[in-house]
Amino acid sequence: MRIFNRIVMILLLAGLVYLGIATIVYIFELGPYQLEDLPNALGFGGLYEGLNGYLGNIESGNVGPLDVVVLSAIALLGLVLLILELKPPTPRRVRMQQGTYITRRAVERAVSPVIEQEPEVLQSNLKVKAQRRPGAKVEVRASIRPGEDARSVQSEVQSRVQQHMAETGIPVSDLRVRANESDPRQTKTRVK
Amino acid sequence: MRLARTVSEAALATEGVYSLGTGRYVEAATYGAGEKVTGVVVGPDEVTVHIVVRYPLPEPIPALAERVRERAASRVGGRATTVVVEDLEVVPDENL
Numbered sequence: 001m002r003i004f005n006r007i008v009m010i011l012l013l014a015g016l017v018y019l020g021i022a023t024i025v026y027i028f029e030l031g032p033y034q035l036e037d038l039p040n041a042l043g044f045g046g047l048y049e050g051l052n053g054y055l056g057n058i059e060s061g062n063v064g065p066l067d068v069v070v071l072s073a074i075a076l077l078g079l080v081l082l083i084l085e086l087k088p089p090t091p092r093r094v095r096m097q098q099g100t101y102i103t104r105r106a107v108e109r110a111v112s113p114v115i116e117q118e119p120e121v122l123q124s125n126l127k128v129k130a131q132r133r134p135g136a137k138v139e140v141r142a143s144i145r146p147g148e149d150a151r152s153v154q155s156e157v158q159s160r161v162q163q164h165m166a167e168t169g170i171p172v173s174d175l176r177v178r179a180n181e182s183d184p185r186q187t188k189t190r191v192k
Numbered sequence: 193m194r195l196a197r198t199v200s201e202a203a204l205a206t207e208g209v210y211s212l213g214t215g216r217y218v219e220a221a222t223y224g225a226g227e228k229v230t231g232v233v234v235g236p237d238e239v240t241v242h243i244v245v246r247y248p249l250p251e252p253i254p255a256l257a258e259r260v261r262e263r264a265a266s267r268v269g270g271r272a273t274t275v276v277v278e279d280l281e282v283v284p285d286e287n288l
Contacts, residue, residue, distance in 0.1 A: 096253070
């Protein structure tokens, strides 16, 4: 989101710089230019006429259904972008109590070995996210051999992780485990 | 600098703390003339202590972090104290 906004701002500012330089050139008559030619020189002539006609149509209620859909989509997109921009950023660290935090890396290091202890799990992929409230959001993706019972592995891994987290005291607000069948030739461990 | 050193010693003396962390993206340290204390960041209103905990744990991580926070808070003269558990260090059990 921040990168998107940065790109938009860079484009806007570049446009402003271009407009500013063009205006100065015209104001001080640095060359064979006339101020009244500025909109045409910037390529706004056609745009003005088109915009005028379009706004006239909107005012008189003469708008096609496609235009209504596009305008509504633009308004909705603007609203979504505004909400995303106003939303405070996700914290980098997981809050445990008042004044105590744990890094996402430490949570990963605490959880990974527990998942890989499960005999059916060939490889695991862990994603830890910090939240504004205390506790981490942990997403586990376990790779298992084709033909294994994914559901039982999933519940086994889930209970192991929950038990380990309770022992270590790391607060987890959301734990999701997914077991996917994978080709053992492409995983870190082939045989256990 | 003296404050950072005191906090560092207090944190390292806590059972279950393996070492002080160094920070991940930015070095967590307090800088003085020709020296630095790694793992403790002293600000005007806040002190942050970065720790690496010993594994297996002597107690749950939040309790350990809270104990470090209390020890550090008693030495920082009213500044807000934050403890960040940066990593875990697996230490072989001496009884094995």
